[in-house]
Amino acid sequence: MLNFKLSELMHSDIAIKNNINNMADLNSLDNMLNLIFYCLQPIRNLIKKPIIITSGFRCKKVNELIKGALNSQHLVGEAADFKIKGMKPAEIIKIIKNSNIEFDQLINEYNSWVHISYKKGKNRKQILSLG
Numbered sequence: 001m002l003n004f005k006l007s008e009l010m011h012s013d014i015a016i017k018n019n020i021n022n023m024a025d026l027n028s029l030d031n032m033l034n035l036i037f038y039c040l041q042p043i044r045n046l047i048k049k050p051i052i053i054t055s056g057f058r059c060k061k062v063n064e065l066i067k068g069a070l071n072s073q074h075l076v077g078e079a080a081d082f083k084i085k086g087m088k089p090a091e092i093i094k095i096i097k098n099s100n101i102e103f104d105q106l107i108n109e110y111n112s113w114v115h116i117s118y119k120k121g122k123n124r125k126q127i128l129s130l131g
């Protein structure tokens, strides 16, 4: 069973507010499915708590508006930011680190949310901290 929908990964309040169609292209949709299949769903199954996606795919306009990195993996559907109610990012990262879940980058962003990315065949398994 899957707990995630592609629409969740394309939802963006900033896109709605600015009347931008934050729709992914085929390649990004494919990347998002991998992100769900190899990262998000395994994390959901492991932690057994709802995962709140705060940002998934970002089209170029949305990424510009939120001042995302020019080469952000969010632009190609390879990354998602998420929170889990009642858990600190460091705690979530530790659990993922100690599992066999595959990922490219796992970033504790400002102690507020977790950024995870997946790049098929090119996962670096990097763990970083921002802010």
Ligand SMILES: [Zn+2]
Binding pocket: 074, 079, 080, 081, 115, 116
């Ligand atoms: Zn991110």
